[in-house]
Amino acid sequence: MALPANIAHEIVETGRLLYERGLITGSAGNISVRLDEDRVLVTPSGLCKGRLEPDDLVLVDIDGRQIEGHHAASSELPMHLHIYRGRSDIQACVHSHAPYATSFAIAGTQLPDNILPEVVLFVGSIALTEYAPPGTDAVGQSLEPSLKSGNAFLLRNHGLLTVGGSLEKALYRHETVEQYARIVHLARQLGKVDSIPAEDIERLERIRQRMDMEKSGGLQ
Numbered sequence: 001m002a003l004p005a006n007i008a009h010e011i012v013e014t015g016r017l018l019y020e021r022g023l024i025t026g027s028a029g030n031i032s033v034r035l036d037e038d039r040v041l042v043t044p045s046g047l048c049k050g051r052l053e054p055d056d057l058v059l060v061d062i063d064g065r066q067i068e069g070h071h072a073a074s075s076e077l078p079m080h081l082h083i084y085r086g087r088s089d090i091q092a093c094v095h096s097h098a099p100y101a102t103s104f105a106i107a108g109t110q111l112p113d114n115i116l117p118e119v120v121l122f123v124g125s126i127a128l129t130e131y132a133p134p135g136t137d138a139v140g141q142s143l144e145p146s147l148k149s150g151n152a153f154l155l156r157n158h159g160l161l162t163v164g165g166s167l168e169k170a171l172y173r174h175e176t177v178e179q180y181a182r183i184v185h186l187a188r189q190l191g192k193v194d195s196i197p198a199e200d201i202e203r204l205e206r207i208r209q210r211m212d213m214e215k216s217g218g219l220q
Contacts, residue, residue, distance in 0.1 A: 007033050007041060008054035010167050012102045013093065017171070019050020023096040023178060028161075030074035031074060033167050035082050039064050041081060044071035059192040066078060075135035082140025083163055086147050092167035094174045096161040098154075100181035104128075105154035114195040119180050123152050123162075123173050126180075131156040152177045 011031050012135075021097060021135045029049045032042040043049055043131045044058050058069035062084065064077055078094045104111055105128065113125040127146035127202035132138035132155070143153055143161075146193075152173055153161045196204075 004035065004041075005054065007035065007167075008025075008057055011041065011043065011057060014167060014171050015049035015052050018094070018096050018174075019048065021175075023174070024049055026100045026178075029096040030076045030080070031092075031094050031167070032074075032077075032080040034090070035059075039067065040080065040084060042073050042077055044069065044174075044178055045074050047071065065150040076139065078135075078137050079161070082137070082143065083147065086144075087163070089165055090163045092170040093161065093163050094170045095159060095161045096165075096200040098173065098174070098178040098181070100185055101154060101160040101178050102158070103185070104181055105158060105160070106158050108156060111154065111184060112195070113178070113183060114198075114201055115187075115193060116180055117125055117137050117200070119176060119195060120196065120201060121208050123176055123180075124205070124208060125150065126152045126154060128154045129156050131158075134158055142181070146202075200211060 009073055011033060014031050018029055027048055030043050031049065032040050038061055040060050041176065042058050042060060043052065044056050045058055056071060058071055058073040060073055060077065061065040061067060062081060062082055065197050066073060076095060083090055084103065110128045111126045127150045129142040132142040146153065151163055155161055160174065162170050162173040162177060164173055200205050
């Protein structure tokens with residue numbers, strides 16, 4: 001399959017990292033990268049994302065029609081395409097069943113957005129979606145309330161989704177949210193969780209918005 005070798009390698013490596021860090025098991029999880037306005041490279045359905053080869057990846061158009069590939073595309077492809085159609089600044093999506101983040105999603109518990117400066121600066125608010133049957137168009141629709149500005153989503157009773165202007169950024173956000181969920185869980189067991197002062201939240205949000213604006217504009 002004639003695919004951009006560097007991007008295919010990045011997707012394969014991202015799947016391996018997610019698998020080795022226990023964020024996905026079996027054939028769970030999916031990863032995609034938008035190659036241009038019309039084409040998306042996505043992981044296949046039914047294969048372990050930690051053991052993929054570049055040839056296992058599937059090339060589709062923005063409407064989900066398969067262009068190249070020996071396997072069926074991920075069943076969550078509609079969710080990925082919904083994001084790409086709705087956000088021109090997003091070039092990559094990472095979805096897993098990261099244990100701590102998914103625990104919050106299953107409990108229907110919002111992750112607070114005023115605890116760790118790094119989360120405010122590099123991720124922003126983490127949306128908690130309404131439940132939607134996996135593998136259906138409803139998953140993409142469940143993102144709508146936060147899609148325009150959100151970079152991380154707790155998919156209720158499902159898992160974690162992060163997005164970014166590059167696969168590297170989407171992965172970093174994924175790791176950050178999972179670590180954050182773990183820290184919040186542990187801190188609550190200690191009985192007290194302090195929050196960042198409101199004025200510093202505003203300062204950090206301004207920095208994040210400025211960084212996003214500087215890195216936007218065209219495909220990355």
